[in-house]
Amino acid sequence: MHLDSSDFAAIWLTVQLASLTTLLLLVVGTPIAWWLARTRSRLKGPVGAVVALPLVLPPTVLGFYLLVTMGPHGPVGQATQALGLGVLPFTFAGLVVGSVIYSLPFVVQPLQNAFEAIGTRPLEAAATLRASPRDCFFSVVLPLARPGFITAGILGFAHTVGEFGVVLMIGGNIEGRTRVVSVQIYDHVEALEYAQAHWLAGGMVAFSFVVLLLLYTRRRSTPLW
Amino acid sequence: MHDPAAAAAGAVGIEARFRVDYPDFALDVDLRLPGRGVSALYGHSGSGKTTCLRCLAGLEPAARGRLSVNGQVWLDTQAGIALPTHRRPLGYVFQEASLFPHLTVLRNLQFGLKRVPAAQRRVDLDQAVELLGIGHLLARMPAGLSGGERQRVGIARALLASPRLLLMDEPLASLDVARKQEILPYLERLHDELDIPVVYVSHAPQEVVRLADHLVLLEAGRAIASGPIAQTLARLDLPLAMAEDASVVVSGTVAEFDPAYRLMSVRLPGSASRLRVVHAPLPPGSTARLAVKARDVSVALARPQGSSIVNVIPVRVLDMAPAGNPDHILVRLDADGTLLLARITRYSRDQLGLAPGVPAWAQIKAVSVLA
Numbered sequence: 001m002h003l004d005s006s007d008f009a010a011i012w013l014t015v016q017l018a019s020l021t022t023l024l025l026l027v028v029g030t031p032i033a034w035w036l037a038r039t040r041s042r043l044k045g046p047v048g049a050v051v052a053l054p055l056v057l058p059p060t061v062l063g064f065y066l067l068v069t070m071g072p073h074g075p076v077g078q079a080t081q082a083l084g085l086g087v088l089p090f091t092f093a094g095l096v097v098g099s100v101i102y103s104l105p106f107v108v109q110p111l112q113n114a115f116e117a118i119g120t121r122p123l124e125a126a127a128t129l130r131a132s133p134r135d136c137f138f139s140v141v142l143p144l145a146r147p148g149f150i151t152a153g154i155l156g157f158a159h160t161v162g163e164f165g166v167v168l169m170i171g172g173n174i175e176g177r178t179r180v181v182s183v184q185i186y187d188h189v190e191a192l193e194y195a196q197a198h199w200l201a202g203g204m205v206a207f208s209f210v211v212l213l214l215l216y217t218r219r220r221s222t223p224l225w
Numbered sequence: 226m227h228d229p230a231a232a233a234a235g236a237v238g239i240e241a242r243f244r245v246d247y248p249d250f251a252l253d254v255d256l257r258l259p260g261r262g263v264s265a266l267y268g269h270s271g272s273g274k275t276t277c278l279r280c281l282a283g284l285e286p287a288a289r290g291r292l293s294v295n296g297q298v299w300l301d302t303q304a305g306i307a308l309p310t311h312r313r314p315l316g317y318v319f320q321e322a323s324l325f326p327h328l329t330v331l332r333n334l335q336f337g338l339k340r341v342p343a344a345q346r347r348v349d350l351d352q353a354v355e356l357l358g359i360g361h362l363l364a365r366m367p368a369g370l371s372g373g374e375r376q377r378v379g380i381a382r383a384l385l386a387s388p389r390l391l392l393m394d395e396p397l398a399s400l401d402v403a404r405k406q407e408i409l410p411y412l413e414r415l416h417d418e419l420d421i422p423v424v425y426v427s428h429a430p431q432e433v434v435r436l437a438d439h440l441v442l443l444e445a446g447r448a449i450a451s452g453p454i455a456q457t458l459a460r461l462d463l464p465l466a467m468a469e470d471a472s473v474v475v476s477g478t479v480a481e482f483d484p485a486y487r488l489m490s491v492r493l494p495g496s497a498s499r500l501r502v503v504h505a506p507l508p509p510g511s512t513a514r515l516a517v518k519a520r521d522v523s524v525a526l527a528r529p530q531g532s533s534i535v536n537v538i539p540v541r542v543l544d545m546a547p548a549g550n551p552d553h554i555l556v557r558l559d560a561d562g563t564l565l566l567a568r569i570t571r572y573s574r575d576q577l578g579l580a581p582g583v584p585a586w587a588q589i590k591a592v593s594v595l596a
Contacts (some may be wrong), residue, residue, distance in 0.1 A: 121323050124284055127310035128317035129337030129386050135311075139336075143327045 001218020002195045009176050010200075012183035017092070017180060018160040025107040025156045026149065028100065029211040033111035034137075052105045059102065063169025066098050070170065088170075095171045095178055106155040115141065130216045151215060158211045162204070239264075239422065242290040243280040252276045252288075252446040258439060260295045263416055263423045265433045265454075268443035274426045276393050277443065281424060282312040282317050294390050295422075314345075316383030316421075318393040320376040324367035330378050331363040337386030340416055346387050348419070352586070353381040356418065357411050371407070373404035377411060384419070391415075391423045397432060405432075412436055430465075434458070434516050435595045459557055459564035461546035466555055467565060472518040473566050474595070479513050482506040488535075491515060491596075496561035498538040502592045514595040520565035521590040524556060526577055528586050536589040539566065544581050545574065558587050565589075 036048055041207040054062060069076045071090040077087045088094030118141060141147075164182040171178030173187065181200055188197035239258040245251065251288040252273040258264040261377075266274040274564045280288040283299065323356040324333050334350060352361050357377040357385075367375060376396055383391060396412075397405045407431070416423070416436065427433050433440060440457040442465065450463050458465055458473045465471060476489035480499055489504045491513045500515060508514055529537060540558040548555045556576045558565040565587055579585070 121319065122325060124310070125317070125319065125323045125325070126336070127284070128282060128315060128392075129382065130311050130340035131336070132309075135340075140325060140327075144325075155372050 002199055004196070006175055006179075007184060007196060007200060010179050010181045011203075012066045012094075013176065013178075014161055014180040014182075016030075016058055017095055017099060018157045020155045021103060021160045022107075022153055024096065024100050025103055026153060029107035029111055029152065029156075032104075033108045034115055036108070037115035049055045049107065051108050054102050055105050059163070059165025060169055062102060063166040064097065066094075066101070070094060070097065090170070090174060090178060092177055095167060095180075098166045099163055100169045102163055102166045103156045103159045105109050106150040106159045110148050110151040110155060111145065114145040114151075117148075118144050147218070150218070154211055154215055158161060158208060162208065228542060237295050238333055239292075239294050239424070241281060241292045242485060243277065243292070244289045245276060245280065245285055245287050250276070252280070254443070254446075254448045256441060256448055256451055258424065258441070259422065261420060261422050261435050262438035263425050264439040264441060265437035266424060266426045266441050266443055267428065267430075267433050267437075269428060271445075272443040272554070273446040274428075275394055276446075278394050278426050279426060281390070282315055282392055283313055296488075297389075299577050300382075303388060314387065314389040316386050316391045318376075318380050318383050318391070318396045320395045320401050322367075322372075322379035324370075324375060324378055324382070326367055330359065330365050330367065330370070331365070333367065333378060334363075334382050334385055337382060341385075341387050341388065344480050348384045348387055350385065353384045356384070357381045357416070371404070372400050373407045376408055377549075380408075380411065380415070384415075384421075391421050393423060393425050394427045395428070397427075397429070405508075430468070430470070430472075435514075439456030455564055459566055460478055461544060461555055461557055461566075466519070466546070467549040469549070470518060470520070471555075471566060471568070472516045473564060475515045475517055475563055475592075477513055477515065477563075477567070479507045479509050479511050481509065485594065488569075489513075490522055493560060493563045494509075496563065498560055498563075500589065500592050501535050504594045507594075515595045516595050517565060517589055518591065519555060519568040521592075522558070522565055522567035523588045523590070524558070524569055524573070524577065524579065525586045525588060526583075529588060532588065534588045534590055536592060537586050538589070540585055540587045542579050542581055542583045542585060545579065558585070560587065 032051065036044060067089055068074050071077045072081065072087050080086065080088060088097055122134055122140050122144065126140045131139060162182065163180070167178065167180055167183055173179050173183055181204065185197050185200045188200065238260040241254065241256045241258070244253050250273070254277055266277055267587055268274045276285060279285045281292065288300070289302040290300065291302065298306055299313050300306060300486050325336065328336065338346070338350060357379050357380055359374065359381055362370060362374055362378065370378065380396065400408065413436065425436060440452065440454045441448050442457070442463060450457055450460065454474050455476065457463070460466060461466065475493065477493045477500065478489040480492045482489050487503050488501050489506055490499045490501050492499045502515065538560050540560045543557040543559050545554050545556050548568055552571055553568055554571050556567045556569060556579060558567055567587060
C-alpha cells in the first residue's frame with residue numbers, strides 16, 4: 001500500500017463530510033420533497049427547478065456563488081459573523097453547507113418520486129382511521145417510502161464523496177480540514193505521485209461501482225430518478 | 226351530559242348540505258338522511274355520488290356547506306367549522322379496499338382501533354373478525370389476499386374505528402359476481418347486528434334493493450329524489466320505475482310456514498293480505514324483505530279463480546304513468562299502505578278502464594326474498 005497519513009486523513013475527512021451531509025440532506029430534503037410531491041402551488045415548478053440546478057451547473061459556478069455569499073462581505077457571511085461563528089469558506093462547516101446544496105437534488109428527487117408513488121389513497125385511508133397528518137406521515141408514509149429513503153441516502157452519500165469543484169472553490173486544500181479524497185488525488189497528480197493517485201482513484205472507482213451495483217440490484221427495473 | 230351543539234342541531238339523523246365547484250363538475254345537494262339503517266346514494270357514474278360521500282368524510286377540501294351527524298356538527302362553512310377527516314368518528318370503505326400494503330391484516334385492523342380511545346370503542350377485534358369471517362387471514366399480508374378477502378378486511382378495519390357513520394364507496398364494484406355474493410351476506414349482517422348508520426354508494430340496482438332502507442337518487446350533481454326505499458322505488462316520476470327490471474321493496478312480518486310446500490307467508494303491514502313465497506323458513510315474527518318486479522305484477526278487476534299464481538291481493542290504483550316502452554303503462558298500486566308497481570300494456574289499461582281510485586286485484590307472479 002502506498003498510502004500515507006495524509007491520504008488516510010483525506011479518506012476519513014471524506015467519510016465524515018459525506019455522512020454528515022447525507023444526514024442533513026435527509027432532514028432538509030424530506031420536507032422539501034414532501035412539499036414538491038403534494039403541492040398544487042404555482043411555486044412547485046420554480047422550486048423544483050432551483051433544487052435541480054446543481055444537476056446542471058458547473059460546480060465552479062455553484063462554488064463561486066457560495067464563496068461570495070458565505071464570504072466576509074456576503075449576506076450569509078455577515079450573518080455568521082454577527083452570530084460569532086466567523087466565516088464559513090475554508091472550514092469543514094463550509095464544506096458541509098456547500099455539499100448539502102450540491103447534493104440536494106440527489107436526495108430530493110428520489111424522495112419526491114417515492115412520495116408521489118404512494119399517491120393520496122393511503123393518506124386518505126389513514127385519515128379515515130383517525131390518524132392525524134403527522135401520525136400518518138410516520139406510520140404510513142415513512143414505511144411506504146423506505147426504498148426511496150435508501151436510494152436517496154446512497155445517492156446523497158456517493159455524490160458527496162465524488163464532489164471536487166465545489167470543495168476546491170470554497171474549501172481550498174487544507175489537510176485534515178478541507179482536503180477530501182478527490183482533492184488529494186488532484187494533488188498527487190500535480191506532484192506526479194501516480195502510484196498514490198492510482199490507489200485513491202481506483203478506490204473511488206470500486207466504491208462508486210459497489211454503490212451503484214447495490215442500487216441497481218435493489219430495484220433492477222426502475223431508473224434512479 | 227348536555228351538548229349545546231347537539232341541542233342546537235336538535236335532530237337525530239344526518240343533515241348534509243354541500244356545494245363543490247370544479248371546472249368540469251359541480252355538486253349541489255341538500256340531504257336529510259335517517260340516523261340509522263342504510264342510505265344508498267344511487268346514480269350513474271359522474272352523478273356525484275362518490276364526491277358526495279367524500280364530502281361526508283371531509284376528503285373534499287373544496288366542499289362548502291353544512292353537515293351534522295346525529296347532532297354533531299362536522300362542517301359549517303359559515304360558522305368557520307370544518308372538522309378534519311381524522312377528527313370525524315367515521316369509517317370509510319373504499320372501492321378497492323386500500324389496505325396498507327406494509328402491514329399485516331391484523332396490523333391493518335388495529336390501525337384505526339388503537340387510535341380510538343378505549344372508552345369510545347364500540348366494536349372489538351374479535352367481533353369484527355367474526356362478523357366478516359377473516360380470522361384465518363390475520364397473519365397474511367394484503368398483497369396475498371383475494372379481492373373479496375381484501376374488501377372484507379377493509380370493512381372490518383373501518384368498523385374497528387368505532388364509527389358513528391359508516392361510509393361505503395361501491396365496496397362491491399371491483400369484485401366479480403361470485404365475490405359479490407360472498408360479501409353481500411356480511412353487509413346484511415352488518416345492517417342487522419350493528420346500529421351504525423351507513424351511507425352506501427352504488428350504481429347497482431340489485432345492491433340497493435337488497436341493502437338500502439333509504440334511497441337518494443343523484444343525477445348530474447343534484448339529488449333528484451330522497452326517501453324511504455319502498456316509496457322511492459315506487460315513484461312514477463323517477464327514472465327508476467322506467468327500467469325494464471324495475472322493482473319495489475316490500476317489508477312484512479313472517480307469519481307461518483307450510484313445510485309440505487316449503488311456502489312461507491309474509492303478512493303485509495297494516496293489512497290482512499299476505500304474500501306467499503317458496504323459501505326456507507325464517508323465524509316467525511321476524512321482518513322479511515321482499516322484492517317484487519313491476520313486470521311480474523298484473524292487474525285484474527275481479528278476483529281471479531283457478532290460477533296458478535299464488536299471490537293475489539286486493540289493491541287500489543293510485544296513479545299511472547307511461548313506461549319507457551311506448552306500449553306499456555306503469556301502474557302504482559296501494560295494498561293497504563304497501564306500494565306495488567305493475568307494468569301492463571296500454572291495451573289492458575283501456576280494456577280494464579283503470580283509473581286512479583279504482584279497486585282491483587294484483588296478481589304477483591314472482592316474489593323474491595332479499596333478507
